[in-house]
Amino acid sequence: MSQEAKKEAVTIKLFKDGPYLVEGVVNITTVDGETKEYTNPHLCRCGGSSNKPFCDGxxxxxxxxx
Ligand code: FES
Known part of the structure; x- marks a missing residue:
């Protein structure tokens, strides 16, 4: 029997005039190569966030x- 971890599907929702909401647990790797796990992160869609890739309002x- 496979020991491979079961992958859960995530859903990405777009908010009108706002961010993406990633529903689920995801790993995000920065340009520096650092990977962290996040649950339900809001990602910037406007390009203006000072905390990319996350929405800061x-x-x-x-x-x-x-
Ligand atoms: S979408 Fe919220 S700061 Fe860009």
Whole structure:
């Protein structure tokens, strides 16, 4: 029997004029090669976050539409 870990599907939701919500547990690897596990992270879709890849609410300040 396989010992491979079961992979759970994640769902990505787009918020109008806001971030992506990744529903589930995911590993995110930064450009520096550091990988961390996150549960239900909100990812920046507007490009304005000071804490990329995460949303920090800047989309509201800059009036992001999308
Ligand atoms: S989507 Fe929220 S800061 Fe970019």
């Amino acid at each position: 800047t989309h509201k300040k800059i009036g992001f539409k999308g």
